[in-house]
Amino acid sequence: MTRPASDAWDRLAQGNERFVGDRSEHPRQDASRRADLAEGQQPIAAVLGCSDSRVAAEVLFDQGLGDLFVIRNAGQIASSSAIASIEYAVAVLGVPLVVVLGHDRCGAVQAAIDAAGPDAPLLPPLIAAHIQAIRPAVEAAGTDPAAVGEAHLESTVASLLAASDLLSAAVADGSVDVVGANYRLAEGRVDRRFAVGDAT
Known part of the structure; x- marks a missing residue:
């Protein structure tokens, strides 16, 4: 029997194929759908993505109102507010799938790389604090943005599971899968990089 997380991922993948093509x-996205959603929501997935204006999950997965519970910040950082939002999606809304969505040419990733240089200018304090979460990926992968982005994607998923007992328990009992994916800006394609759980 197909698991709900696999069904959800298949639906997102099919939507992305439509977008690419x-x-x-x-x-x-019509008035009827708005009316149906007025009393509640049942999204099929939660997506932690980057705030980059080119990476709107509902558009690139070709989904509608109420389909995705989306959390965005620069560099898809596993911040406390992002983790709490994902926990809400899992515990209250019952989503079976969490997608962490990175992308190429990420400004936050490049900022973390640049900030690691010996002559890097000082960043505003809040920006500097925010991109600290990407620094381990820079230390592990060097200065290649693609390699750093991949390492950061992996570490973000690991951080979510380490920081949230609720999410890690849901993955362990098979009720939720987590997918790490990367979006290619020019092609419009989302590549599934890895999964924690059974999502295909």
Whole structure:
């Protein structure tokens, strides 16, 4: 029997194929859908993505209102507010799938690389504190943005599971899967890089 997380990922993958092929359907975005959602929501997945204006999950997965519970910040950082939001999606909304979505040419990743240089200018304090979460990926992968982005994606998923007993328990009991994915800006394609759980 197909698990709900696999069903959810298949639906996202199919939507991304439509987007890549310039065949987006823009589903479930009409007045009837708005009315149906007025009393509640049942999204199929939670997505932790980057705030980059080019990486709007509902668009690149060709989904509609109420389909995705989206959390965004620069560099898809596993901040306390992001983790709490994911826990809400899992515990209250019952999503079976959490997607952590990185992308190429990420400004936050590049900022973390640049900040590690010996002559790097000082960043505003809040920005510097925010990109500290990417520094381990820079230390592990060097100065290649693609390699740092990949390492950061892996460490973000690991951080989510380490910081949230609720999420790690849901993964352990098979009720939730976590997928790490990367979006390619020019092609429009989302590549599934790895999964924790049974999502295909």
